[in-house]
Amino acid sequence: MGYSNDQLAILFAELKAELKAVQKLKAELEAKLSARAEADVETEAEQESDNRVKVDIKVRNGNSSIED
Structure with a gap:
């Protein structure tokens, strides 16, 4: 069974639209993943900074050693 030129054109247009939708979704997901x-x-980085501040406070208060 063969397809007519009109049927092929319709199928091609549908595939092209689906491809664009998939590409748009891919770009959105990549942007979300990057964010x-x-x-x-x-x-x-904030957690690391907070941990350093906590250790610094402990050391200054004499409650801990630098090894903590």
């Missing part, structure tokens, strides 16, 4: 990764890095 999430950036937020995770910032959160990790």
